[in-house]
Every structure is written in structure tokens, then in C-alpha cells.
Amino acid sequence: MTEVKGNDQARDIFRAAYENRYTWDHNFPGYTADVSLKRGDEVYTGQVRLAADGMKAEVTNVADEQAKKEIAEQAWEIGVHRVRRTFEQTHGQNVFKLGETDKTGAVEIFVEGKAMGDRYKVRDNEVCLVHRHIRDVVVTINTYTSHKTGEGYLSHRYDSAYHDAATGEAKGESDFEDTYEKVGDYYILTKRLICSTQNGEDVTHEYSFSNVRLLQPAIV
Numbered sequence: 001m002t003e004v005k006g007n008d009q010a011r012d013i014f015r016a017a018y019e020n021r022y023t024w025d026h027n028f029p030g031y032t033a034d035v036s037l038k039r040g041d042e043v044y045t046g047q048v049r050l051a052a053d054g055m056k057a058e059v060t061n062v063a064d065e066q067a068k069k070e071i072a073e074q075a076w077e078i079g080v081h082r083v084r085r086t087f088e089q090t091h092g093q094n095v096f097k098l099g100e101t102d103k104t105g106a107v108e109i110f111v112e113g114k115a116m117g118d119r120y121k122v123r124d125n126e127v128c129l130v131h132r133h134i135r136d137v138v139v140t141i142n143t144y145t146s147h148k149t150g151e152g153y154l155s156h157r158y159d160s161a162y163h164d165a166a167t168g169e170a171k172g173e174s175d176f177e178d179t180y181e182k183v184g185d186y187y188i189l190t191k192r193l194i195c196s197t198q199n200g201e202d203v204t205h206e207y208s209f210s211n212v213r214l215l216q217p218a219i220v
Helices: 008-019 065-082 087-091
Strands: 031-039 042-050 057-060 094-101 107-113 119-123 126-134 137-148 153-164 170-183 186-198 201-214
Touching: 008 087, 008 094, 008 107, 008 119, 008 126, 031 065, 031 186, 042 065, 057 065, 065 186, 065 201, 137 170, 170 201
Parallel strands: none
Antiparallel strands: 031 042, 031 201, 042 057, 094 107, 107 119, 119 126, 126 137, 137 153, 153 170, 170 186, 186 201
């Protein structure tokens, strides 16, 4: 088996940007919030509870099952992107190689190894493009603006496009705008606006999280 050799500079650039993301520390206790989903003229309300590990989201008091599912998916996604994992845990089996630097100063970084075929762009110590193969879908995310928290950055305005990995057929695209507020020691997403194209029609989903309360940490 031939060893795949990477580039230390590419790894260092990507590692620094990865570690510059805002994540919750290991003392994060989880939280509860009131939630509303506005979809066109329809509004659905309820409550959400995100566990301390950030990986389990429970949605209650939402009567519409489809709306409940959509809220749960967003709550889970919020948590999974804020969970703190070391660079080695996430990318220890990957190899990185430098690509070109574009006119905006973004450096392209190609991935080989476990995540062969993935690529990123890093600008100003932030990941501004993600191109990943997730099972049978290729997702491409471009980030245009970010929140600077002083403890790492959070994406503010970004878009995503999905394509069939085998055929390249477009599967959908969406524009996002995220708003965060600091609750206690932690930044929590309080609003997410998603404008997407589904079956040729423009659809807007607005998720709002209010009355955010951190849970009491478990006594060990």
C-alpha cells in the first residue's frame, strides 16, 4: 500500500481555521427554548431541549408532525456543529494538500486519505468553502460573512448546493442567514432564515428560538 503524503503547510492552515471555529466547551449544560417555525403563511410553535452533549434534540408541543420533524432536524444540526472535537478526532486520518490561492486570498486545500475527494478554502483563518462527499450526495457550502465572537467565528450568511455524487444532477440549493446571542457563557442560535428552491419553487423557512435557558449542569 502506497503511503499518501500530504503537505505540512496545508495541514497547518486548515488546522488553524478548524480550531478557530466557535464551539461549546465540555462544560456546556444544554438548554431549552421556545421555538417557532414560519413557513410561508403558516406558523408553528413549541419548545425544544438540546442535551448537554449537543447531540440529542427533543421537540415538544408542536402539533404538525412535518413541522416538528423540520424543527428537530435544525436543532440537531445546531448542536452537532457546536460540539467540540479535536482536530485529530475529526481529521486525524486525512491528508491535506495545497491548491491555488484565488483573487480573494482564499487558499484551496484538497483532502486525501479517509475523506478523499473533499476540499476546502480558507481565508483569514476561516473556512469559507466546504466541498464534501456525504454518502451519495456532494454538498458545497460557501460562507460569505461570519460573526466574530472573540472565542472563534460563527457563520452568518452562507449557501449550500447539493448534487448527486454519481451523476452530478442538482438536488437543491439554499441560502442561509444565522443570528446568535450570548446566553450565559455560550453563544446560542436564536434565528435561522433559509431560502431554498424546491421543485422549481422558492420556499422560505424562518426558525426563531426565544426564552433560551441554559440547563443546570449535572452534579457529579
